Amino acid sequence: MQAQITPTMVEPVIPAARKAGPSRLRRYLKNTVLGLTFLITLSFIANWLWTMSGSNQWELKIDEGGTQVYTLKAPGATMLKIRAVMQTKEFTLSNHLAPLLDTSIQEDCAKWVPSCLSYKILQQWDPKTQSNVTMWTLGMPGPFSPREILLQGQLTQDPTTKVLTLENIAVPNKIAPNDCCVRLSHVHNVWRYTPIGDGNIKVEFVNDMDMSGAFPKFLLNLGAPGEIHKMLTIDNPKLLRQEKYRNARLAFIDEGLAK
Template sequence: MKKKLCLFTILFFGFSTAFAQNSWELKRNENGIEVYTRNASTGNLKELRVLCKLDATRDELISTLQDIANYSQWVFSNKKSVILKTLSPQKIIYYTQSHLPWPIKDRDLIVELDINSTPDVLNIEAKSLPDYLPQDSNYIRVPYSLATWHVTQTPDNKLKVDYTFSVDPGGSIPAWLVNATLAVGPYNSFVKLRELLRVKYKRNNLAN
């Protein structure tokens, strides 16, 4: 009986510890934008999650995400983004460059953007394709990046966004520095995205 109790205790608390390590921790809650981080299942880098609402329609969000050339209007640290290939109306491969503060070298990234819309939910995935193009010596190629969007409509006609993001920026940036600044970029990006969509939403409503 004691052995069974001991085994149960080990299993229970071991599971509880693992669950706690992988649970989301709120890091920032401002302007209706909640930013969470958690330890990844492997490695030392954290994963990120953003929860917020957007004044926009699905079509307005989709068109903004597919407007690759204008990412610098809202994507944090974006220098340049260009479409490399349109695989379908829902799937695009694009190239993007990010400016980072000195002495960290700028990064570049190739992304496959895949949009899947159903009547109930809009699912979006943006995953890195690091070997799609030869590397540019002026940039460090991001070896891994994955962003997912789970978007639903709220009763008050807003878009409820559940966004997750994980990245390995490559190069020699210490993990502690990546983790310490992980929430900055996505928070600022969503602030600008929300304002951009709000302007579009008002303009489209006035036009109707």
């Protein structure tokens, strides 16, 4: 008598590759999680080491075309301070400061700052206090939110040396925040113009700001020195050559040795 074989008595043959599938997937997921954890940990360590590093000394990064650009890394800071220095006799003190009073920049601010979405003068220039309040809105590459830079500009001039100093300091609480943007809380940028005789003026710019929020700040640290060098040597002189600036004579500025 032949033995009867029922379907339940036959064990299906499963290819080895199919048997190993779930196990291989689990190993892949485990290795992926471990790899990501390692990269995140490494990123935090690198960021911490960078933040804690710094000589707190100015170091020369660019010296081209008569313009020097220096960077300073302070321990505890994530952003570099940048200082640029040049000399020029093409413009007077009034020429350099004329854009400060130019309300038309509100119509096309991208000429001055390529990423500018809007520029608003919240408090007009006051000759008595030598100050104003402005707000720049800068576009950021996705997925980062636009940045608002709310600034109080303060101008001073040394009566003896005629050195002219314009400080732009963040005043983030001057008006209510906007949901559209991240408002910068730390900005202290300084323009200094020093007459040095024979019509020459030493121009110095110090950039000290933090973009706030989630943003790859290392990209700014890499690119900012070159951008500031270009601003002083190419972009700003081109804009200042406009007739409305070249013909400016500001009564509250003593041209001093730059005459």
